[in-house]
Amino acid sequence: MHRLSTFLILTLLYLASSGAPSCLAASPAATPFYTFNQSPLVQIFGLPAAESATIQKPGRFWGLLSSDVANNYTFGDNSREKILLDGESYRTTFAVRYGVADRFEVGADLPLVGYSGGALDGLIEGWHDIFGLPQGGRKQAPHDRLDFDYQRDGRDRLHLASSNFGLGDLRLNGAWQLYQDAGAASTRAVALRASLKLPTGSSERLRGSGSTDLALWLTGCDDYLVSQGRMHLALFGAAGLLALSDADVLPDRQNHLVGFGSFGAGWSPRDWIAFKAQLSSHSPFYRSDLPEMGWTALQLLFGGTLSFTPQTALDIGFSEDVRVSTSPDLGLHLGLSHQF
Known part of the structure; x- marks a missing residue:
């Protein structure tokens, strides 16, 4: 997976070096991170990334190669339920958008999804120790183990x-x-956006849900030029609903309507760099008293964007579970985009 991602990133960088006549309608400071909750029990559904509030002009393509790595460790139980999520998840997404007419675009996302025991457990334990954060049982669990288990x-x-x-x-x-x-x-x-998720991945291996999901959401931005046009300050946000058909994963515990939203701010002191922070939330996908399944999630994403050219940008972001156990402990997001 990592070799494939490296090859495709180098390919997009080569294409970007040729340049293109188009330009971004809004600065990178006004563009959300193209990612969402990577919990193994959530990312199988059609929860969308917020996306930009500006769409592609007619005849223009926008391409994205994104990679998400998330480290999970959480354990919970009550009188009827028990859950353990211990392992790392990987999601590499190939996305394209095309302006088909004035004010209208279409596109597709093809994800590759994987799981393993990973190698970040020791690093995260050290991070928690340095900043005095709770380990939540991590130090008592085996390192680099893959074990996703739910009992009822x-x-x-x-x-x-x-x-x-x-x-x-x-x-x-x-x-x-x-x-x-x-x-x-x-x-x-x-912009008004819509997404239709089709059940092409294996639900048995948690690469898909087995359901067909339809999302509809609004996304907006307000991007200000200040300091004689050299600095951008921006606000961006999104809100919408996701409707789900019957899934193969825990169908008797599934909710069929999920609300989601995000809000963020960005600061770009120069054209080539931007710093961003974003809060993302969604209602539960399952009926459960366990926080891992039945609580509203709240996740913080922070990082920035490096613009190699006006058409090519690299997002680098980190995620933390603001509401503990509702999303992965730590996530890394990389997103390389190019306008053709």
Whole structure:
């Protein structure tokens, strides 16, 4: 997986070096991180990334290669349920968007999803020790183990302990530019986006859910130019609903309607760099008293963007579970995008 990602990143960098006549409608400071909750019990569904509030112009392509690595360790139980999520997940996404007409774009996301015991457990324990953060039982658990297990009423309902990697659930996307005002001092935009997730990945190996999911959401940004046009300050956000058909994973515990949203801010002191922070949340995907399944998630993403050219940018982000156990302990996000 890592060799494939490296090869594709180098390919996109080569294409970017040729340049292109288009430019970004809003600065990288106004663009959300293209990622979402990577919990193994959540990322199998059609929860979308917020995405940009500006869509592609007619005849223009936007391509993305993103990679998410998430380290999970959480254990919970009550009188009827018990859950253990211990392992690392990997998600590499190939995404494309194309402007088919004025104010309208279409696209698709093809993810590759995998799980293994990983190698970050020791690093995360050291990080927690340095900053005085709770370990939550990490030090008593074996290092670099893969064990996802859920029991209800004494019966195993879900179990994954073998490393695997393969195709995830394909997503088809569309967007309509509802509003855009690119004035001399600011860029304000609102887009209506939709995503249809198809059950192309293996639900048995947690590379898909087995359900067909439809998401509809609004995304907006307000990007200000200050300091004689050399600095950007931006706000961005999104809110929407996700409707799910019956899944193969824990179908009797599944919720069929999930709300989600995000809000963030960015600061770009120069054209080539931006710093961003983003809070993302969603309602539970399952009916459960366990926080890993039945609580509303709240996740913090922070990092920035390096713009190699006006058409090519690299997002580097880290995620933390603000509401503990509702998302992975730590996640790393890399997203290389290019406009053609």
